[in-house]
Amino acid sequence: MTVATPLDATAPPPKRVGIVRSFLCDEGFRNATYKGQEGYEVQVRLTSYRSLPLSCVEGLTLKVDGQEVSAENITFIMNGYSHSISELPQLSSIWWFILDTATLFVAHEGGLSAGVHEVEGTLITVEPYITAGRFSFYNSAKKSLQLEQE
Amino acid sequence: MQTKHNIKRGVSLYSFQEETFLRKMSLEDCIAKASELGATGIQVVSEQSMPGFPHLSDAFYAQWHEWMEKYGCTPVCHDSFLDTKRHKGRNLTEEECVESVIRDLKHASKLGCSVMRILVSTSPELMEKCIPYAEEYNVKMGIEIHSPWHFDQPWIQRHIEVAERTGTKHFGLIPDMGIYTKRYPRVMKDRLIRNGATPAIAEYICEAYETRIFCEYVIFEVRSMGGNALDIAMAESLRHNIWSNPKRLLEYMPYIFHIHAKFYDMVDDETEYSIPYNEVIPYLIQGGYEGYLCSEYEGNRHIQDISEVDSVEQVRRHQAMMSKLLGEGQ
Numbered sequence: 095m096t097v098a099t100p101l102d103a104t105a106p107p108p109k110r111v112g113i114v115r116s117f118l119c120d121e122g123f124r125n126a127t128y129k130g131q132e133g134y135e136v137q138v139r140l141t142s143y144r145s146l147p148l149s150c151v152e153g154l155t156l157k158v159d160g161q162e163v164s165a166e167n168i169t170f171i172m173n174g175y176s177h178s179i180s181e182l183p184q185l186s187s188i189w190w191f192i193l194d195t196a197t198l199f200v201a202h203e204g205g206l207s208a209g210v211h212e213v214e215g216t217l218i219t220v221e222p223y224i225t226a227g228r229f230s231f232y233n234s235a236k237k238s239l240q241l242e243q244e
Numbered sequence: 245m246q247t248k249h250n251i252k253r254g255v256s257l258y259s260f261q262e263e264t265f266l267r268k269m270s271l272e273d274c275i276a277k278a279s280e281l282g283a284t285g286i287q288v289v290s291e292q293s294m295p296g297f298p299h300l301s302d303a304f305y306a307q308w309h310e311w312m313e314k315y316g317c318t319p320v321c322h323d324s325f326l327d328t329k330r331h332k333g334r335n336l337t338e339e340e341c342v343e344s345v346i347r348d349l350k351h352a353s354k355l356g357c358s359v360m361r362i363l364v365s366t367s368p369e370l371m372e373k374c375i376p377y378a379e380e381y382n383v384k385m386g387i388e389i390h391s392p393w394h395f396d397q398p399w400i401q402r403h404i405e406v407a408e409r410t411g412t413k414h415f416g417l418i419p420d421m422g423i424y425t426k427r428y429p430r431v432m433k434d435r436l437i438r439n440g441a442t443p444a445i446a447e448y449i450c451e452a453y454e455t456r457i458f459c460e461y462v463i464f465e466v467r468s469m470g471g472n473a474l475d476i477a478m479a480e481s482l483r484h485n486i487w488s489n490p491k492r493l494l495e496y497m498p499y500i501f502h503i504h505a506k507f508y509d510m511v512d513d514e515t516e517y518s519i520p521y522n523e524v525i526p527y528l529i530q531g532g533y534e535g536y537l538c539s540e541y542e543g544n545r546h547i548q549d550i551s552e553v554d555s556v557e558q559v560r561r562h563q564a565m566m567s568k569l570l571g572e573g574q
Contacts, residue, residue: 115265115548143261143545144291144325149332183332191295192265222327225365 116235117141117217119195124242125205128169128176133202134241140190141233142219148177148185152230153218156198159211163200172196206241213239249529252536253566254278254285254320255559256504257293259541262553264292272311277556279315281563285536286312287321287361287504290351298347305354312356319356320536321386321418321502324348326363338370345374345385353381359502359535361418364390368402371415375406378414386418386502394423394488395496407499416499420540422506426487427518428453429508431546433478438550441474449478459483490524497531508543510561514568525569537566 122137136156140146154170156163165179172194177185190196214236221229255278263269269277271293278286290297294304312319326344328336336344345362352360360378362371362385371385378385387403389395395404400417407415428450437446445466452462459482466479493500509517528537539562544553567573 115262143265144289145297146291147327147330149330186331189291189297189299191297192292193267193295220329222329223325223363223365225328 115141116237117233118213118215118235118237118239120237120239122195122197122242123211123213123239126199128171128199128201131201132205133167133200134206136198136200136213136215136239137195138198138215138217139195140192140219141217142192142221142231145189145191146219146222148182148188148190150220150222151182151190151217152220153216154179154182154198155216156200157212157214158200158206167201169199169201170196171199208241210238210240213237249532249570250534251525251528251570252285253283253563253570254287254318254536254538255281255283255563256287256289256321256323256538256540258287258289258323259539259559260555261289261292262544262548262555275311275315275317278559279317281556281560282567283539283563284316284318285320285538286317287323287536287538287540288319288355289323291325298351300351300354308355321359321361321538322348322352322355322357323361324352324363326366338373341370342373342377345370346377349374349377349381349383349385352383357383359384359386359418361502361504362387364388364393364399368406371403372406372410375410375412375415379412382414384414384416384501386416386500388504389417389419389423390504391420391422391425392484392486394486395419395492404496404499416501417496418502418504419493419500420504420506421519421521421524422504422542423486423488424490424520424524425485425518426454426520426523428482428485429518429543429546431509431517431543432481435546435549436474436478439474440472441478442472445469445471445475446478449475449482453482453485456487490527493524493527493533494531497533500533500535502535503528503533503537504540505537505562505566506540506542507558507562508541508546510558510565513561513564516562516565521565521569525566529570539563539566 117138119137119139124135126135168179170177216232216234219231257274260269260274360383364387393400433446433450437443462482463479466475507516507519511517539559541555541558
């Protein structure tokens with residue numbers, strides 16, 4: 095889907111309240127240490143209308159302040175278990191329930207500086223029941239998030 | 245008009261998916277609301293409403309049955325899926341497909357559902373293999389006649405042949421009322437325009453749909469007009485929408501034991517913008533249909549970018565409309 099364009103150039107753009115269904119959560123953006131590593135956390139949600147096995151996450155990308163985060167630096171943490179992004183395709187028995195928030199821990203020496211950061215993320219999922227082809231659904235979100243106090 | 249019948253009203257909790265996702269309504273809230281709106285039957289998409297599915301505890305099922313009793317509801321239908329692509333790089337084998345159906349039959353049975361929805365894309369051969377299990381767990385498997393499929397479509401005919409030939413009571417049809425989309429849903433049109441479709445071309449596509457011009461001709465015309473990607477996507481969406489003749493329900497009635505009462509946009513307490521329930525329900529009454537009509541609201545995804553979604557009000561209107569068309573309280 096392309097970005098919405100107002101029909102009448104003089105009219106204000108539509109108020110996009112539905113954005114709360116975004117892949118990126120507003121809360122829980124903070125510096126953290128995980129397994130002795132310094133870094134920060136971003137909270138994310140599944141945007142599909144039904145729960146999916148993690149093997150149906152086709153891609154997950156993150157950009158902070160315009161800088162692409164390398165997938166090797168991201169740990170996906172859900173319900174107390176952690177996985178690397180490259181492990182996800184194998185996890186066809188672990189379900190991501192639509193109301194479960196997952197934490198993306200990003201290894202980053204010294205963490206992020208205090209203040210607001212531009213966070214962008216894309217989640218690509220496959221609906222595993224659709225017969226024809228392997229349809230990918232792209233859910234992109236971009237938010238200015240305030241780094242929370244630890 | 246014939247008004248004596250045994251048709252019951254239900255709600256698919258799928259209708260409240262927006263409120264569920266936004267944590268405004270819990271599973272119990274959804275059941276309570278359905279009951280409050282006068283529905284007595286509950287249909288559910290388990291991957292959406294039941295945390296932990298497919299691994300649910302006995303305590304969950306006990307709680308489910310407590311809720312059913314508390315709110316005076318009957319569990320009716322579990323909408324099953326068949327995730328043939330859940331493993332990266334390969335499809336499920338036939339054996340794994342049968343296992344998946346059995347898993348869902350057991351779950352439906354534990355929920356107390358007498359019916360299980362089978363996705364329309366599921367093959368007649370697989371269904372035939374699963375019939376003994378449906379009989380064992382006493383859950384009726386119904387192929388969802390979902391737009392753009394319809395009763396006379398060859399793929400559906402093959403399913404009906406299986407039901408006829410085996411003579412089983414545990415395999416049949418679940419029509420989705422989306423097959424009676426008489427007008428192009430305005431919520432879909434408006435969303436496509438907001439996303440960049442050209443208003444005049446969108447208008448042309450709606451008119452072409454209402455005059456039943458073959459969808460491939462409409463797609464060709466829109467390309468010729470120089471339509472943009474969204475215009476072409478909207479024209480192509482006609483391949484997935486259909487108005488079929490509700491009279492055909494009469495012929496297939498022996499195989500129909502559940503109905504997904506799909507809707508997109510209740511204008512008021514009497515009118516769905518694109519699906520004329522007043523032209524369909526009389527045939528259900530005439531044909532002696534005895535199952536549930538479960539409200540299935542699917543308009544949320546077309547308006548969530550621009551407005552607050554009020555699924556509860558939409559379902560309230562839909563239930564009010566069905567109650568009136570069923571002649572309740574007369």
